[in-house]
Amino acid sequence: MSQNNIKFAYWVPNVSGGLVVSKIEQRTSWDIDYNRKLAQIAENAGFEYALSQIRFTAGYGAEFQHESVAISHALLASTEKLRVIAAILPGPWHPAVLAKQISTISELTNGRIAVNIVSGWFRGEFTAIGEPWLEHDERYRRSEEFIDVLRGIWTRDDFTYKGDFYRFHNYSLKPKPAQVPEIFQGGSSRAARDMASRASDWYFTNGNTVEGIKAQVDDIRAKAAANNHQVKVGVNAFIIARDTEEEARAVLAEIIAKADPEAVNAFGHEVKQAGKASPEGEGNWAKSTFEDLVQYNDGFKTNLIGTPQQIAERIVALKDVGVDLILSGFLHFQEEVAYFGEKVLPLVRELEAQRAAAKAAA
Ligand SMILES: Cc1cc2nc3c(=O)[nH]c(=O)nc-3n(C[C@H](O)[C@H](O)[C@H](O)COP(=O)(O)O)c2cc1C
DSSP: OOOSSSEEEEEEBBTTTTTBBBBBBOOOOOSHHHHHHHHHHHHHHHOOEEOOOOOOSOOOBBBBBHHHHHHHHHHHHHSOOOOOEEEBBBBBBBBBHHHHHHHHHHHHTTTEEEEEEOOOOOOOHHTTEEEEEEOOHHHHHHHHHHHHHHHHHHHOOEEEEEEESEEEEEOOOOOSSSSSEEEEEOOHHHHHHHHHHOSEEEEEOOOOHHHHHHHHHHHHHHHHHTTTOOOOOEEEEEEEEEEOOOOOOHHHHHHHHHHHHBHHHHHHHHHHHHHTTTTTSSSTTTTTHHHHBBBBTOOTTTTEEEEEHHHHHHHHHHHTTOEEEEEEEOOOOOHHHHHHIIIIIHHHHHHHHHHHHHHHHO
């Protein structure tokens, strides 16, 4: 596989209720046996990464949740190549605890663990566990300190840091991870993009149109270049691949028709409030409609819904505007990850090879 090929990740369903706030039948389970088997199916299908979710409390269709670092380790122990990204919330986690946990897991798994530093949208969750809820941009300022500190601990001896949120005095972590774990981060507000352009290895964003994604990628890459930093971009998509477009569209229509309006509206209210508190008054979900919000991270907007050929072409169009990774969600994870690996991924690789050949000939 070429270094340049677009990469694929899937959302680990470690939270009950799947990835859509809908009463449609879902053959996805949040339990550990289901997740172990899914991880094996995904690595055989050609997925490079799995992304776990962090939730401390129930709400909006997600009644139960396995903790992200623990489940990530379980999935790493059940696979050989897959990289698993553990979601982390600064606040509940102290960076010294996380640096130590991840360093050990890295050694146990041949360096296959990564982290996703999330800045949070769920105020009720912070209140429930007695954690202060910071203002929007303050949450990102803390996350950036968290990332700076993580890297510092992982790479330096006698690490000293005097931030507004974290302080370290001649701290030496032993052993350090042999390779520094990759650091992902998610959002789409200006604060999220600014932070990615300075601190993260990877920027994850909600689903969007190709034009919407291009605007973000251009902004981030320009800012990162000014900071002498490089950042890769991953985009969320809820994928519905079926043999015909009609079948795929019918599944989407059913998901939406069976949406749980109370849960979707409550979720929409919470995430819009979280974003409104930013100076621009805009966050990840500022423009999300009811239908968009039926998928937690606007995954229908990316429009990877249709036949394998249509989906492969749209994925390559995203790659053309600078996307490095597709983060995918599915209705029936095990079956659909396998179908994706068999029917869609080979077409993507074919289109990538054709483009590379055309470029070389030009
Ligand atoms: C791909 C992706 C994964 C995320 N995973 C989580 C998560 O597991 N737990 C969580 O509380 N927030 C998660 N978030 C939320 C973000 O950390 C961030 O708080 C949110 O996107 C708000 O962004 P905004 O500042 O652009 O409004 C995720 C966001 C994205 C884009």
